[in-house]
Amino acid sequence: MQVIYNFGRDDASNRQALLRLAASVVKILDPAQLLDVTADGLEFVDSRPFGAVWALDGLWRQLELDGTFRRMRRDGALDPAAERVLFALVAGRALAGSADPPAEVARWVNEDVFVDGLPATTENDCQKVTEWLCEVSGRLQEEVFHRVADRLGLEADLLFFESAHGALPPDLGLDGDEDPQGAGTTGFQALAPPGCHEAHQSVIGLAVTRSGIPLRVWRWPGCADDAAMIRQAREDMKGWTLSRVVRTADRGCPVAAGRCALHKDDDHHYIVGAKLRSGSAEADAALSRQGRYHRAAANLRVKEVHIAADERFVICCDTRTAQRDAEVRTRLVEELSALIDDTDRLSLADRTDLHLEIAAHPRMRRYLRLTPGGLLRIDVKAVKTEENLDGKYLVRTTDPELPAEEIALGYMRLLETERGWRDLLAGLRRLQTQGEPGGRGHLLLTWLSLLLVRVAESRTGLPWSRLRRELDRIKLGTFAARTSVLRQRTEITEEQYGLLAALGLAPPPRIVQSTSPDG
Incomplete structure (x- = not known):
């Protein structure tokens, strides 16, 4: 058969010939001419980080938080785009810093990133969503709890309850105790006894699962009783299918000094860190006990030792922390050696002055030894002890049921959420010029942000700082022509594909958006 004339049929052989012809033409054009020919004057006008926002948005939708907020929005008078504004506020906590006022968040969305479904927003829209968030705080946290627990299959029968103290301005009252006109005493000052010097302090409480996922946040006055906080947490979470709430505290937290007060109520078990270097009888006894370590995680080994009848003690050994401790000690000993080198030739008065100067350094002085003759030496015995x-x-607890591995992992959740505590407290201090709704809104937004971040960290096993840095290398370029606007992502590396797969997310499409100037 011979084709005399083709009336428009897409013939495969002709198509291949056209592709070969186009490739030949490209060889003789420079890049500028090629852009003009292929895109009718296409210009590269903008580039923004894209990968981290895409990942957070994917987790947001995976957990069905978008649908949850859309259903709750129907009860209020919010714009249909309010859910996208809320996501932008939450993502801003993880990517643009904490406690950004609505104006900064709006500018960040409009100028610095690309949020799918939200080409632009305003300060007023951000403020409205934040105020609405405060109004539905209790219902919101319960809805998120059930949604996240179902989607992630969390072991929600046990929550570790943690708290941190920090100074706050006096105009930030406790949730539900607002006095915007300044009439009377409310908020922290109303709940504080007369003369309480902690009236302007805040205690931030966070309930996390045994895998480190935060599910609820509270705030109390700084002088609130530990047992009272636990009771309120249990009351607020009544009906959440929880069997136990365990108070978890760091070595420097006031609960460590008030363990006996906490244990008066048998339901208020605690997990508290104890300093091995404190020289206490418990620490010395724990170190002297013989026993074999058991692996609790890839980098964690634990050993339970029996010291007291009313408490359990678990010694934990973190291999990553051990390596870091060794590196820090080596550096300190080298610096100390350089300081005391050739000091034998100095006068006694000069050596005394140097000894006093080094003794003021809390981490270096433990490795310094002063001989009977007044000479400065490295304390080899102290180095070996360290x-x-x-x-x-060392971790101590009153819970008789938790396995030693879960006790250690529960305490380690403190280390993983310390960054969140710093963000919460630093952000609240920045809100001194705002009213109480701003303070509550910041807590809720940071909690939601920390929720997404911890899900990402638990799935990948990497800290958020590294995840964000690698994912933000995926950029979104904007190209404009006379007839259209095109947004295209950069090529995705093998490592970025691996991170997205670990998060359970598909990579973003190569062409993210293509529109005409008229929209």
Whole structure:
């Protein structure tokens, strides 16, 4: 058969010939001419980080938080785009810093990133969503709890309850105790007893699962009783299918000094860190006990020792922390050696002055020894003692049921959420010029942000700082022509494909958006 004339049929052989012809033409054009020919004057006008926002948005939709907020929005008078504004506020906490006022968040969305479904927003829209968030706080947290627990299959029968103290301005009252006109005493000052110097302090409480996912946040006055906080947490979470709430506290938290007060109520079990270097009888006894370590995680080994009848003690050894401790000690000993080198030739008065100067350094002085003759030496015995403590810490608890591995992992959740505490407290201090709704709104937004971040960290096993840095290398370029606007992402590397797969997310499409100037 011979084709005399083709009336428009897409013939495969002719198509291949056209492709070969186009490739030949490209070879003789420079890049500028090629852009003009292929895109009718296409210009590269903008580039923004895209990968981290895409990942957070994907997790937001995976957990069905978008649908949850859309259903709750129907009860209010919010714009249909309010859910996208809310996501932008939450993502801004993870990517643009904490406690950004609505104007900064709006500018960040409009100028610095690309949020799918939200080409632009305003300060007024951000403020409205924040105020609405405060109004539905209790219902919101319960809805998110059930949604996240179902989607992630969390072991929600046990929550670790943690708290942190920090100074707050006096005009930020407790949730539900607002006095915007300044008439009377409300908020922290109303709940504080007369003369309480902690009236302007705040205690931030966070309930997290055994896998470190935060599910609820509270705030109390700084002088609130520990047992009272636990009771309120249990009351607020009544009906959440929880069997136990365990108070978890760091070594420097006031609960460590008030363990006996906490244990008066048998339901208020605690997990508290104890300093191995404190020289206490418990620490010395725990270190002297013989026993074999058991692996609790890839980098964590634990050993339970029996010291007291009413408490359980677990020695934990973190291999990553041990390596870091060794590196820090080596550096300190080298610096100390350089300081005391050739000091034998100095006068006694000069050596005394140097000894006092080094003694003021809390981490370096432990490795310094002063001989009977007044000479400065490295304390080899102290160095050896510190080597035996590398990466180790002691955890004590009253819970009779938790396995030793879960006790250690529960305490480690504190280390993983310390960044969130710093963001919460630093952000609240920045809100001194705002009213109480701003303070509550910041807590709720940071909690939602921390929720997404912890899900990402638990799935990938990487800290958020590294995840964000790698994902933000995926950029979104904007190209404009006379007839259209095109947004295209950069090529995705093998490592970025792996991170997205670990998060359970598909990579973003190569062409993210293509529109005409008229929209």
